Amino acid sequence: MRFHFKGALALLVILASSSLPPASGGASPGEVPMFLALDEPLEPLFPSVVPMRRHDVYDLKVRLKDLGFYSGPLDDSYDPACVDAVKRFQVGYWLDADGTVEFSTWRALAHGVARPEKPAIGPPPEGVLSIEVDTQKLGLTLMVDGKPWRTYPIAAGKWEAMTPVGEWRIIDKGYRAGGPFGSRWMALDVPWGGYGIHGTNMPWTIGGYFSVGCIRMFNEDVEEIFEMIPYGTLVVVKGYRPQLDFTKPIGPGSRLPEVVALQQALRANGFDAGRCDGVYGTVTAAKVRDVASTYGLPYGKHLVRDVLRVLGVK
Amino acid sequence: MSRRSRVAALVCAALLLSVLEGCQTRAKGVPVEPDLTGVSIVVWDADQPAAPGAPAYRAEAARVVRDFCARYKVDVDLQFIDRQSIVDFLSGRKSGEGPALAFSTEWPLVPEAARDAGPYLVQGGYLDAAIDYWRQDGRTLAIPSYVHWLCAGSRVKPAGETGETGAAMPERTVYLSGSPGFLRSVLDLPGAGWDAGVVASFLSWVKAEYGALEPDPLGAWSEGSAEVLYPVTPFLLTWMKSAAKGEVEPLPLRNPFGEARFCYTVPGYMVLAANGLERECATRLGKELAANLGRWAARAVGGMPALADDMAVFNIESHLGYPARLALLSSLTGHRFRAPSAQEFLLHESIEEALSPVAADFLSGKTGEGDLLSSIQDILERHTRP
Numbered sequence: 001m002r003f004h005f006k007g008a009l010a011l012l013v014i015l016a017s018s019s020l021p022p023a024s025g026g027a028s029p030g031e032v033p034m035f036l037a038l039d040e041p042l043e044p045l046f047p048s049v050v051p052m053r054r055h056d057v058y059d060l061k062v063r064l065k066d067l068g069f070y071s072g073p074l075d076d077s078y079d080p081a082c083v084d085a086v087k088r089f090q091v092g093y094w095l096d097a098d099g100t101v102e103f104s105t106w107r108a109l110a111h112g113v114a115r116p117e118k119p120a121i122g123p124p125p126e127g128v129l130s131i132e133v134d135t136q137k138l139g140l141t142l143m144v145d146g147k148p149w150r151t152y153p154i155a156a157g158k159w160e161a162m163t164p165v166g167e168w169r170i171i172d173k174g175y176r177a178g179g180p181f182g183s184r185w186m187a188l189d190v191p192w193g194g195y196g197i198h199g200t201n202m203p204w205t206i207g208g209y210f211s212v213g214c215i216r217m218f219n220e221d222v223e224e225i226f227e228m229i230p231y232g233t234l235v236v237v238k239g240y241r242p243q244l245d246f247t248k249p250i251g252p253g254s255r256l257p258e259v260v261a262l263q264q265a266l267r268a269n270g271f272d273a274g275r276c277d278g279v280y281g282t283v284t285a286a287k288v289r290d291v292a293s294t295y296g297l298p299y300g301k302h303l304v305r306d307v308l309r310v311l312g313v314k
Numbered sequence: 315m316s317r318r319s320r321v322a323a324l325v326c327a328a329l330l331l332s333v334l335e336g337c338q339t340r341a342k343g344v345p346v347e348p349d350l351t352g353v354s355i356v357v358w359d360a361d362q363p364a365a366p367g368a369p370a371y372r373a374e375a376a377r378v379v380r381d382f383c384a385r386y387k388v389d390v391d392l393q394f395i396d397r398q399s400i401v402d403f404l405s406g407r408k409s410g411e412g413p414a415l416a417f418s419t420e421w422p423l424v425p426e427a428a429r430d431a432g433p434y435l436v437q438g439g440y441l442d443a444a445i446d447y448w449r450q451d452g453r454t455l456a457i458p459s460y461v462h463w464l465c466a467g468s469r470v471k472p473a474g475e476t477g478e479t480g481a482a483m484p485e486r487t488v489y490l491s492g493s494p495g496f497l498r499s500v501l502d503l504p505g506a507g508w509d510a511g512v513v514a515s516f517l518s519w520v521k522a523e524y525g526a527l528e529p530d531p532l533g534a535w536s537e538g539s540a541e542v543l544y545p546v547t548p549f550l551l552t553w554m555k556s557a558a559k560g561e562v563e564p565l566p567l568r569n570p571f572g573e574a575r576f577c578y579t580v581p582g583y584m585v586l587a588a589n590g591l592e593r594e595c596a597t598r599l600g601k602e603l604a605a606n607l608g609r610w611a612a613r614a615v616g617g618m619p620a621l622a623d624d625m626a627v628f629n630i631e632s633h634l635g636y637p638a639r640l641a642l643l644s645s646l647t648g649h650r651f652r653a654p655s656a657q658e659f660l661l662h663e664s665i666e667e668a669l670s671p672v673a674a675d676f677l678s679g680k681t682g683e684g685d686l687l688s689s690i691q692d693i694l695e696r697h698t699r700p
Contacts, residue, residue, distance in 0.1 A: 270364040270371060286396035287361075293397045294363060294420060296464070296547035298492025300670065302530070309532045310553045 033172060036187050036194045040180035040214065044102035045078050052078040055161070056180065059202050059210050060101060063109050064089060066204065103178060106201040113203040115218035116153075124149055124228055131197075131229070133215055135163050135239030138207055140197070140215060142225060152225070155205040155216040156239070163213050164190050165241040166260040167276045170197075170233045173226070182219040184226040188235055191255035191278050197235070198222060234275075246313070250304045254280040262304070265311040266291070353595045354389040355414035355587065359603065360397050363549055365614030367633070371607075378606045382599050390599065404584070405656045414587035415596040415603075420462050420547065421494050422579055423659035424448070428455040429585040434597045443646035444620035447580035447653055456582035456653070457597070458620035459604040460611040463642055464495045464577040465564040466544035467554045487524040487542040488531040491677055492670045495545035498662065499577040500569050504649050508665060510691040517673055518683060519570040527677035532557075545577075548615035564616075564638050566645065576645035580620065580653070581607070618642060661697060668693045 064070035182199015362371035444458035611617030
């Protein structure tokens with residue numbers, strides 16, 4: 001039998017290129033914006049004299065514990081005990097047992113974790129699409145004209161870095177060849193940080209509070225909704241929120257979770273300032289003055305404090 | 315037909331014609347309803363706070379407009395505008411294309427473009443004080459909606475603690491010195507005026523009567539360390555009730571002249587359209603919106619509807635006790651407040667803005683009486699200099 005070297009090479013090239021995701025129309029292939037990359041680190045974890053500290057180490061330890069390789073404390077320190085557990089895991093999965101956690105190790109850790117089976121779906125019905133995320137129920141629901149259409153399980157931000165409550169818009173989208181952002185990512189316009197909806201290489205975290213604020217989905221789920229969701233889609237996040245501090249200065253130009261709470265209170269009290277986007281802009285300022293005028297409050301330096309009080313925001 | 319029959323037929327026809335003509339005339343001088351089909355107007359209204367016991371205001375206003383459009387086959391663009399933008403337009407501070415009908419806000423002013431709505435308002439159908447608030451030179455320059463009173467809000471001690479049943483027992487009084495009603499409730503009274511001496515003596519009286527300015531008056535009320543808060547609008551009184559652990563009653567505002575009275579403004583709807591049919595449409599819709607807001611205010615916050623026929627709503631659904639309702643109604647006799655012109659409004663607003671920090675410094679003890687009068691004189695001179 002003759003070996004067709006060129007044919008084999010061609011076959012290898014075809015196989016390699018088929019494993020890459022298709023190029024998207026208009027999005028940077030695989031490039032995640034810097035502000036979003038702060039949430040999910042892209043660099044490998046490796047052993048070091050001074051243990052690395054990263055939030056994904058916690059996720060790693062959870063998985064190793066579930067698999068029986070690790071029994072130490074669950075924290076964000078890539079300490080020697082965790083390195084040892086990783087090496088033993090890598091041996092069992094025929095990987096280089098060097099304690100470095102990168103693409104292949106993450107993929108091996110995810111082995112056996114699958115998204116629950118769901119029937120295939122067609123395109124959504126006609127109507128305006130929006131997304132509702134509930135961090136208490138850990139679900140992301142695709143809405144059509146305000147009515148729920150399909151719900152997906154998610155992982156949300158951990159207690160010390162909660163997913164921001166508010167009303168956001170999708171401002172950027174892209175594809176990714178695996179890694180901590182999974183196969184797709186969609187960035188949100190949260191004004192005080194980088195947050196988004198994306199896939200994951202840690203599917204065992206779905207259904208828990210693991211991220212630093214982003215919304216993680218199974219890769220299959222985010223791929224399912226990615227093409228349906230246009231730029232600018234409204235994403236309403238509700239659920240748990242951290243303790244808010246209303247003693248800090250809040251006024252024109254502020255971009256804070258406290259402003260979201262103020263905007264929500266304005267709407268609940270009959271003074272709709274539009275999207276609760278955390279930005280104290282001209283519309284929010286006008287509605288705050290509206291409340292002050294109606295209640296006969298002074299327009300001085302304590303305007304926001306007094307308005308928050310009459311709106312019942314504690 | 316006999317001659318007698320012909321005469322009888324003529325008399326019947328004449329009688330029938332006169333009856334029909336009478337049916338079409340609604341009030342003296344009001345013409346027969348014109349055909350408004352196809353007329354298109356813009357209306358500016360403002361959001362109102364959500365209130366328990368009252369429906370959401372936006373939905374109510376939209377329903378009134380929808381019914382009006384269906385009845386008259388007109389097109390109305392109802393826009394909810396923030397109060398500052400409304401005031402900026404009406405006062406002339408900002409120009410641009412305005413509406414045919416505009417809500418006045420709770421602190422009204424009379425723009426030059428306001429049209430006379432008097433011929434459309436049924437004589438005797440409105441509270442006299444509400445009409446007089448908007449009457450200038452024989453013209454009624456807005457359709458009054460409700461009496462928006464200013465008062466002091468006071469905790470009522472439960473029976474047994476005072477020896478009298480539910481008598482209001484004012485102790486510590488805190489005040490909102492930067493509130494729009496703080497100065498106006500005294501300076502707009504007869505014999506007062508926006509005079510430096512009057513302002514200074516009023517501030518001195520406040521400090522002597524009620525003590526230094528509380529940095530957080532609403533906080534003091536919420537925590538229970540204040541018994542009385544003033545000046546208070548109906549909306550703020552509603553908040554005080556929800557924040558207090560007990561009953562809260564409106565009290566008349568005391569002043570340095572030895573009086574105690576409820577002050578008030580009368581929010582309404584101003585017709586600004588110049589054109590005949592648009593003006594007709596705006597006026598008719600204005601009456602309906604004004605009545606709707608009056609009833610809403612009665613249910614939501616105890617405002618007094620300007621329409622006499624809606625006083626039953628105030629009496630039954632306002633959640634104010636009989637003594638309070640009687641006191642409020644009585645306050646409408648005697649001195650009648652009136653809406654300021656745009657010029658007066660802008661002048662007083664800018665004076666208040668300039669006086670507010672001076673008043674706050676004096677009331678909180680940072681400056682003394684010696685500086686007070688001269689500071690106020692400087693401010694008034696700067697603002698009234700020709």
